[in-house]
Amino acid sequence: xxxxxxxxxxxxxxxxxxxxxxxxxxxxxxxxxxxxxxxxxxxxxxxxxxxxxxxxxxxxxxxxxxxxxxxxxxxxxxxxxxxxxxxxxxxxxxxxxxxxxxxxxxxxxxxxxxxxxxxxxxxxxxxxxxxxxxxxxxxxxxxxxxxxxxxxxxxxxxxxxxxxxxxxxxxxxxxxxxxxxxxxxxxxxxxxxxxxxxxxxxx
Amino acid sequence: xxxxxxxxxxxxxxxxxxxxxxxxxxxxxxxxxxxxxxxxxxxxxxxxxxxxxxxxxxxxxxxxxxxxxxxxxxxxxxxxxxxxxxxxxxxxxxxxxxxxxxxxxxxxxxxxxxxxxxxxxxxxxxxxxxxxxxxxxxxxxxxxxxxxxxxxxxxxxxxxxxxxxxxxxxxxxxxxxxxxxxxxxxxxxxxxxxxxxxxxxxxxxxxxxxxxxxxxxxxxxxxxxxxxxxxxxxxxxxxxxxxxxxxxxxxxxxxxxxxxxxxxxxxxxxxxxxxxxxxxxxxxxxxxxxxxxxxxxxxxxxxxxxxxxxxxxxxxxxxxxxxxxxxxxxxxxxxxxxxxxxxxxxxxxxxxxxxxxxxxxxxxxxxxxxxxxxxxxxxxxxxxxxxxxxxxxxxxxxxxx
Numbered sequence: 001x002x003x004x005x006x007x008x009x010x011x012x013x014x015x016x017x018x019x020x021x022x023x024x025x026x027x028x029x030x031x032x033x034x035x036x037x038x039x040x041x042x043x044x045x046x047x048x049x050x051x052x053x054x055x056x057x058x059x060x061x062x063x064x065x066x067x068x069x070x071x072x073x074x075x076x077x078x079x080x081x082x083x084x085x086x087x088x089x090x091x092x093x094x095x096x097x098x099x100x101x102x103x104x105x106x107x108x109x110x111x112x113x114x115x116x117x118x119x120x121x122x123x124x125x126x127x128x129x130x131x132x133x134x135x136x137x138x139x140x141x142x143x144x145x146x147x148x149x150x151x152x153x154x155x156x157x158x159x160x161x162x163x164x165x166x167x168x169x170x171x172x173x174x175x176x177x178x179x180x181x182x183x184x185x186x187x188x189x190x191x192x193x194x195x196x197x198x199x200x201x202x203x
Numbered sequence: 204x205x206x207x208x209x210x211x212x213x214x215x216x217x218x219x220x221x222x223x224x225x226x227x228x229x230x231x232x233x234x235x236x237x238x239x240x241x242x243x244x245x246x247x248x249x250x251x252x253x254x255x256x257x258x259x260x261x262x263x264x265x266x267x268x269x270x271x272x273x274x275x276x277x278x279x280x281x282x283x284x285x286x287x288x289x290x291x292x293x294x295x296x297x298x299x300x301x302x303x304x305x306x307x308x309x310x311x312x313x314x315x316x317x318x319x320x321x322x323x324x325x326x327x328x329x330x331x332x333x334x335x336x337x338x339x340x341x342x343x344x345x346x347x348x349x350x351x352x353x354x355x356x357x358x359x360x361x362x363x364x365x366x367x368x369x370x371x372x373x374x375x376x377x378x379x380x381x382x383x384x385x386x387x388x389x390x391x392x393x394x395x396x397x398x399x400x401x402x403x404x405x406x407x408x409x410x411x412x413x414x415x416x417x418x419x420x421x422x423x424x425x426x427x428x429x430x431x432x433x434x435x436x437x438x439x440x441x442x443x444x445x446x447x448x449x450x451x452x453x454x455x456x457x458x459x460x461x462x463x464x465x466x467x468x469x470x471x472x473x474x475x476x477x478x479x480x481x482x483x484x485x486x487x488x489x490x491x492x493x494x495x496x497x498x499x500x501x502x503x504x505x506x507x508x509x510x511x512x513x514x515x516x517x518x519x520x521x522x523x524x525x526x527x528x529x530x531x532x533x534x535x536x537x538x539x540x541x542x543x544x545x546x547x548x549x550x551x552x553x554x555x556x557x558x559x560x561x562x563x564x565x566x567x568x569x570x571x572x573x574x575x576x577x578x579x580x581x582x583x584x585x586x587x588x589x590x591x592x593x594x595x596x597x598x599x600x601x602x603x604x
C-alpha cells in the first residue's frame with residue numbers, strides 16, 4: 001500500500017510546526033513498511049527526491065506567476081498536485097490512499113477521490129476561524145468555504161484531540177460520521193492510522 | 204470515431220457577458236446537430252435551471268461561488284474549484300470515452316487543466332483574446348498573472364484554436380505558443396436568427412421618428428471597443444444627416460457617455476440602452492440603417508457577422524480580426540480610429556444608397572459562404588478528430604481506468 005501525503009510544508013520548507021509534524025508522521029508510517037509519497041510545494045520548480053527507501057518527495061511549483069492572493073496561488077498549485085497524484089495513480093493504481101493536512105490541497109484531493117476513487121483522509125490541525133483576525137473577510141470566507149468542502153467530501157477526518165474535535169463541531173457543518181481523534185504523540189498511533197488506511201483501501 | 208466533448212466556459216446563455224456566450228452556445232448546438240455528444244459546464248445564473256438539455260446540448264450550471272472574494276481572480280479560482288468538483292462526477296459517470304476537454308479562455312484554465320491530467324484526455328483551448336491585447340500591453344502584476352494563466356492554458360492544450368489570424372499571431376507573440384500548434388477557426392453566425400425585413404415598425408418607432416435614420420452600436424462600453432470615438436463623432440454626423448444613435452451594451456463608460464452627450468447638447472439624439480435581450484438586439488439590427496464598430500482592439504468582432512447577417516451596412520475601424528471578415532468598399536466602409544473619420548464613414552453610408560446596398564449584399568454573401576456555424580463546427584470537428592487520432596497513436600499517456 002502507498003500513502004500519498006499532501007501537505008503545504010515539509011522540511012526544508014518550514015512555515016510553522018506542521019512541517020515537522022508531517023515529517024515525523026511520515027517516518028513512523030514508513031517504519032511500518034508503508035511506501036510514502038509526499039507531494040508538497042517547492043519554490044525551486046518540479047523536482048522528485050528519493051529521500052530514503054520507501055519515501056519519495058515530489059516538489060511542485062506554481063505554474064502561474066505572479067499571484068494576487070493566497071487563493072489564486074494555492075489553486076494553481078492544486079492543479080500541479082492533482083497532476084502528480086494522477087501520474088502516481090496511472091502508473092500504479094493499486095492500494096493508494098490520500099492523506100492531506102489542513103485545507104490547502106482540498107480541491108485536488110476532492111477531485112482525485114471523485115474521479116479516481118482514491119480514498120481520502122484529511123488531518124485538520126487548525127481552522128481559519130482560529131487563525132484569522134477577521135474570519136468573515138472575503139479572503140477568510142474563501143478559505144472557510146474550502147474547509148467546508150474538505151469536511152464534506154473526505155472519507156475520514158483526523159484530529160489530534162477532543163478540543164479540536166469540539167472546534168470542528170463549532171465551526172463546520174459537521175453532520176457526519178467518520179471523525180476520529182487520534183493523538184500522534186501516543187504510542188500505537190501508527191498502528192491505528194495503518195488500520196484506518198487498510199479499512200478505507202479495502203472498501 | 205465516436206467521441207464526446209465537454210466545454211468549459213464562464214459564460215453561456217442566459218449568462219451573457221460578452222461574445223463568448225454566443226460562441227459557445229452556437230458551436231455546441233451545431234456540434235450536437237452533427238451527432239457529437241456535447242456537455243457544457245458553466246457558472247449558474249438566477250432563474251436558469253441547474254441542468255437542462257438545450258437544442259441537443261447538455262448544459263450543467265455549477266455553483267458560481269456566491270460569498271465575497273478578495274478580487275475577481277480569486278472569485279474565478281473559487282468558481283473553478285466548484286466547476287472541477289462537479290465535472291469529476293460528470294466526466295466519470297456520464298461521458299463516453301474518448302472525450303475532448305474544450306476550454307474557452309483563461310477563466311476556466313485551472314479546472315480544465317486538472318481534468319486533463321486526472322482523466323488523461325486531450326485538452327483543447329480556444330483563446331478568444333489575450334490580456335496583452337485587451338490592455339495594450341502588460342502593465343502590472345495583476346495583468347501579468349492573467350497573461351501567465353493564459354500561457355499556462357496554451358502550454359497544456361493539445362491544440363490552441365484562435366478565432367482569427369490576427370489573434371493567432373498575438374497568441375504566438377504574447378504567450379509564446381508555436382504557430383504550428385494553433386488552428387484558426389473564426390466565429391460563426393446563425394443566419395436564420397437574423398432577418399432584414401425591417402418590418403418591426405413598433406420597435407423602430409420606440410427609438411426614432413419616421414424621418415430619422417438609426418445608427419446602431421452593439422458591444423461592451425469599454426475603451427478597447429472605441430465607443431468613446433463614436434460619441435465624439437455624433438455632432439459631426441448630425442451636421443449633415445438626421446439620425447438617432449442607439450448604443451446597446453454595458454460597461455464602465457456608460458455614465459461617461461450619458462454625461463458627454465449632455466455636454467455636447469446631443470442627448471436627445473442618443474439612446475444608451477444598457478443591456479438588451481437577444482431578441483430585441485436582433486430586431487434592432489433589422490430596423491437600423493448603419494452599424495458602427497469603432498474598435499481599437501478586436502480579436503474577431505462577432506457583431507460584424509451579426510450586422511452582415513442582418514444585411515446592415517457596416518462602418519468599422521477594421522482593426523484586428525475585423526479585417527479578415529470584411530474589406531473596404533466591398534463589404535464595409537473602413538475608417539481611421541478618430542471621430543472625424545468615423546463621422547465621414549457613417550455619413551457616406553447614410554447618404555449613398557447605392558453604396559449601402561453594395562456593402563450589405565457583399566457582406567451578406569461573404570458571411571453566408573464563410574462564417575456559418577455549420578462550417579465552423581465542421582472545421583472544429585476536424586481539429587477534434589486530428590487530436591484524437593494523435594491521442595490514439597501515443598502509448599504512454601493513457602488512463603488506467
